[in-house]
Amino acid sequence: MxxxxxxxxxxxxxxxxxxxxxxxxxxxxxxxxxxxxxxxxxxxxxxxxxxxxxxxxxxxxxxxxxxxxxxxxxxxxxxxxxxxxxxxxxxxGPCPQTVRVVAARLIECGWRHGDAVVLAAAGTSDPQAQSDLRQTAALLSAVVGDRVELAYAATGEPRVPEAVDALRRAGADRVVVASYLLADGLFQDRLRDSGADAVADPLGTxxxxxxxxxxxxxxxxxxxxx
The missing domain is CATH 3.40.50.1400 (Rossmann fold)
Structure with a gap:
């Protein structure tokens, strides 16, 4: 095999x-x-x-x-x-075990209870993939105990910086981006430049x-x- x-x-x-x-x-x-x-x-x-x-x-x-x-x-x-x-x-994904990795990466980057969270995916125009991403955001919401906003590094709306700005305007003291990417690359660089207070590493290794x-x-x- x-x-x-x-x-x-x-x-x-x-x-x-x-x-x-x-x-x-x-x-x-x-x-x-x-x-x-x-x-x-x-x-x-x-x-x-x-x-x-x-x-x-x-x-x-x-x-x-x-x-x-x-x-x-x-x-x-x-x-x-x-x-x-x-x-x-x-x-x-979507998968509960993968969501637990996302949560672990959030903790590593300094997320605290009460922080606003953006789940940042690469993006897609595929309806099935969009449904999968919404399911993942819901699973992560259950783990962190608060609503998680879904945003995209490339295809789709809102883009990650827009979601970060919207949460700040809504009164969030801190905004943390949860990377829903497998590996480092252009999209992870975009997350780092999103204006968030902290950005989690990709799921990686x-x-x-x-x-x-x-x-x-x-x-x-x-x-x-x-």
């Missing part, structure tokens, strides 16, 4: 390195190598990676909503690869993310390494 972690891709070297580091940590936990592929910006693509694999493959989409890349791009890559035996797991992805692979029959 072969294992492939598929992410979006970024031109920022630190983001590419973060995805590679995440795959290595998952590999260490599984005791099996995990390959990395990207659906956009850079390669190798999922089709390129899958063409190199002779045995059945398991693909974990490292996406935080079921948008175009998950439902259209990835199946197209799999079909183009000609690989006869590929199992694709659910993406990483948080130990709970490593466990979540390893468990996605494990559920198709791969025991965790001792």
């Amino acid at each position: 072969s294992f492939v972690l598929v992410a979006h891709g970024t031109r920022k070297g630190s983001g590419v390195g973060m995805v590679g580091d995440l795959a290595r940590r998952v590999s260490d936990r599984l005791g099996k190598p995990v390959r990395v592929a990207f659906v956009d910006v850079l390669g190798p693509t999922p089709s390129e990676v899958l063409r190199e694999l002779a045995e059945p493959a398991v693909v974990v989409p490292a996406f935080l909503a079921s948008g175009y890349h998950v439902r259209v791009d990835l199946p197209a890559h799999i079909a183009a690869s000609g690989h006869p035996a590929v199992t694709v797991t659910a993406p990483l 948080h130990p709970s993310m490593v466990r979540l992805i390893a468990n996605r692979f494990r559920r198709v029959g791969v025991p965790l390494a001792a």
Whole structure:
């Protein structure tokens, strides 16, 4: 059995390195190598990676909503690869375990009870992905005990700086941005420039993310390494 972690891709070297580091940590936990592929910006693509694999493959989409890349791009890559035996797991969100990682990153960046929170996603025009993001915001609201505003770094309204400004105008003493991004890159840079009092790191290599992805692979029959 072969294992492939598929992410979006970024031109920022630190983001590419973060995805590679995440795959290595998952590999260490599984005791099996995990390959990395990207659906956009850079390669190798999922089709390129899958063409190199002779045995059945398991693909974990490292996406935080079921948008175009998950439902259209990835199946197209799999079909183009000609690989006869590929199992694709659910993406990483919406998922209660992923929301707990978002909350942990919030605490790390200095969030305190009473702070206004913006959940910052990359953005999407896909209705299913939009629904997934609203569900994630609701889950995070339950965790932090207060309403969480959903905003976007790219596609969609409101944009993150607009959401931060609106909360300040509404009387918030502090506004904290919860990054709902997998890795560092252009979008994370936009969050840092949003004017918030604090910005959480991307989910990245948080130990709970490593466990979540390893468990996605494990559920198709791969025991965790001792």
